[in-house]
Amino acid sequence: xxxxxxxxxxxxxxxxxxxxxxxxxxxxxxxxxxxxxxxxxxxxxxxxxxxxxxxxxxxxxxxxxxxxxxxxxxxxxxxxxxxxxxxxxxxxxxxxxxxxxxxxxxxxxxxxx
Amino acid sequence: xxxxxxxxxxxxxxxxxxxxxxxxxxxxxxxxxxxxxxxxxxxxxxxxxxxxxxxxxxxxxxxxxxxxxxxxxxxxxxxxxxxxxxxxxxxxxxxxxxxxxxxxxxxxxxxx
Numbered sequence: 001x002x003x004x005x006x007x008x009x010x011x012x013x014x015x016x017x018x019x020x021x022x023x024x025x026x027x028x029x030x031x032x033x034x035x036x037x038x039x040x041x042x043x044x045x046x047x048x049x050x051x052x053x054x055x056x057x058x059x060x061x062x063x064x065x066x067x068x069x070x071x072x073x074x075x076x077x078x079x080x081x082x083x084x085x086x087x088x089x090x091x092x093x094x095x096x097x098x099x100x101x102x103x104x105x106x107x108x109x110x111x112x113x
Numbered sequence: 114x115x116x117x118x119x120x121x122x123x124x125x126x127x128x129x130x131x132x133x134x135x136x137x138x139x140x141x142x143x144x145x146x147x148x149x150x151x152x153x154x155x156x157x158x159x160x161x162x163x164x165x166x167x168x169x170x171x172x173x174x175x176x177x178x179x180x181x182x183x184x185x186x187x188x189x190x191x192x193x194x195x196x197x198x199x200x201x202x203x204x205x206x207x208x209x210x211x212x213x214x215x216x217x218x219x220x221x222x223x224x225x
Binding site for chain 2 (some may be wrong): 004040055
């Protein structure tokens with residue numbers, strides 16, 4: 001079975017631009033979470049979606065948004081990019097609605113110039 | 114507030130030596146605890162988890178961890194380290210029903 005897949009793997013944007021990151025969960029997983037991992041730090045929680053509904057949001061500005069589609073795939077959108085948004089964005093899927101084991105993709109590496 | 118502290122930014126051990134990575138957490142209720150490993154350029158992989166029951170938890174790749182409520186700790190151990198264990202290790206706590214809080218990580222270097 002395929003694991004969590006994310007696209008694109010790498011991208012470069014300039015300040016003020018918009019970016020969309022995509023994630024396909026493991027088949028049968030209904031929960032998708034997004035994390036931001038800045039170099040040298042642990043992943044920081046951004047969003048969790050379960051059955052297309054947002055269940056939680058981390059301490060990120062409104063420039064960050066996400067959604068989950070009927071096939072449980074998900075998009076993370078970031079508007080008005082700042083240099084500080086440069087990071088590895090990780091998507092994780094899980095079977096459970098509540099906190100449990102997370103299965104991570106390899107991430108999307110975003111560089112903002 | 115919930116938090117996870119990994120006191121060691123990096124650790125170097127010799128191949129074949131034992132390993133212990135420290136983790137302390139702050140959480141009001143009974144925690145769900147995890148250890149994940151991240152190899153360069155890859156996502157995180159779960160090593161082991163603690164939800165309840167036996168406080169000594171066995172994981173993959175020969176790792177184990179012990180939950181000590183009195184010390185708010187969940188240290189990761191391995192009796193004999195292999196060169197392929199070189200990676201970044203993250204301790205994490207499940208919090209609020211929908212999010213997982215990660216520590217800053219400990220980078221493990223293995224010397225021959």
